[in-house]
Amino acid sequence: MLHSDPVFAQLAAADFPPFLPGSVWLVGAGPGGPGLLTLLACHALGRADVIVHDALVSPDILSLAPPQVERIHAGKRGGKPSPKQADITIRLIELARQGKRVLRLKGGDPFMFGRGGEEAGELARARIPFRIVPGISSGLGGLAYAGLPITHRDTNQAVLFLTGHDETGAVPGAVDWPSVARAAPVIVMFMAVKHLPSIAGKLLAAGRQPGDALTIVSHIAGPTQSVLETTLGNAADLRDVPTPAIVVLGPVAQYRDQLDWYVDEVRRHVFG
Template sequence: MSPVLPHGTLPPYPVVLPSAIAGAMPPFPAGCVWLVGAGPGDLGLLTLQAAWALAQAEVVFFDALVNEEVLRLAKGGCEFVFVGKRAGCPSPKQSEITARLIAAAQEGKRVVRLKGGDPYVFGRGAEEAQGLVAAGTPFRVASGVTAGIGGLAAAGIPVTHRDVNQAVTFITAHDASGKLSERLDWAALSAGSPVLVVYMGFRLMREIAARLLAAGRPEDEPCAVVSHASTPRQKVFVTTLGALVEGGGTDGAESPAILVFGRVVALAPVLSPAR
């Protein structure tokens, strides 16, 4: 029986790892939960551990940012459960998701919790892991390529360059309510990090740019908005901090998107890879 995918009935991709690699994979016993990173979108950026876990899974709880092509790596008969969270849309509470992971594992199933990017980078993976520990549910983390690195690389933007920056800071801009976080020290971030990478900041990008300007970043600092990073729908919008405050240079940009501020953005026209 082929898996019934949430948005279609595409056939699965069989995962057949060479025996030496398969033998090196950690065991996935019944009643265990794997927190798996699906990467930024490109199927080729999935890790071997992630592919191995999907091939063993009996139920997969997946997020809104997971590329459906990744789901096709699951074995026949796998159950798919959508538990995605999107800003401004009704979505399951985190406590409910964790409870469902625990319940599925207690039924003796091999459970994959599939998250876009990396589970522990602004992905609530650590919260779910804490819940699993409290319930006595065994788990493993299969790290993924985070969008702030792999997604920007696909756009030709390196997060570090020896001639440009010796530090980079990853930020999630909003708090639990979806508003711009008041816990962030914008002055310290502006002064302390030449490159800032902002996750889940698309709706707030003009406000973020205004905060950075007010904190002393120059108006002509290059910045970019990368929509649908590493996928066939990827679009890269390069502008300046001053223009971004007015929304300039971002016509056609859409969520999901990652924002990056700093002189590494100027390398995008040179380093943009062939697609």
């Protein structure tokens, strides 16, 4: 564990920036297991007085912090009772004003559809010192666990990132779908499973082909990771897709036959 492992004891003596009382660190926890945390995230876990964490932060990561650290669940999951974003930010400010070292721990990266920019903006307006610690996003490095290089010289020189819902939970109304459909061969969609039939319909109407490869990676980088491969034209027929998930549209799916290394590792771990 972080608080007793000799490796992390050495990290504690490293020249990391001090986690000062009365400040908030917005830290990315990466896509899954503790091995994908950054060293600075580990440092923050060992120094925090209180951790305000999202639903997607695994218990294995939370267990790395010393046992006396207060843990506050502030996760938002679709279709379930969730704290309001404004209330989360107010809580961060209140805790910092109490002189605590506040670790705001987010799945993936705080600035990749994680509302980290909104929270940091409110902290700045409240004159609360803060630091941003980037994390590995599921939609970037995390997809390597499914054998999906989101860029490849033979298929695409551009990639587009898209969120599947707006702040109301509906399909984003401000998206220029014809432009999105043409912008890049590969589109990576966050939080898109719920509205995938609607999104697929908009992309098809805007000119994407029904046969375009569609890959859905659920529970990325965890022992229950699963990958569903289909086409854009069949998206409306999908049922009971596990979430959280990242949806990838585009030709990079063809590389999974060679690059899908993680499924074999999970089998060796589970079945010996």
